[in-house]
Amino acid sequence: MQPLTAALTALLIAQALKIFTVFPPRFYRIIGSGGMPSSHAAFVTTLTTMIGIEYGINSDLFAIVTVFSLVIIYDAGGVRRAVGEQANVINRLIQDLDLSRLEEEREYIKSELKELVGHTPFEIFAGIILGIIIGFLAS
Structure with a gap:
């Protein structure tokens, strides 16, 4: 299997698994x-694993893919998680606001900010393990 095809497969499998990691299962989690x-993490780890197997872990290509994978994983668990936590705080502040005196803002603040944006360390670890497994199986 080609590395890109395997990485996309890992992405789809990880998204499908999200349906069943909550109770009751929520089918909207797939998107x-x-x-x-x-x-x-599953997407980039699959790609990195397959490149490492194909070209060796001492290759320039593996180094490039690893660096970009680490940036994406850091972003998923660090920056995007922080955005979700900030959204949670803002949503709670908005709930406490008296919007009756803020007519023009009422239209602007009508829906909650999305809070589930990033990942916990465990969710990232699970994605990495899934990516490594799929990378080895696809090689």
């Missing part, structure tokens, strides 16, 4: 970000 396992 959402965040959650268990990290599809970002």
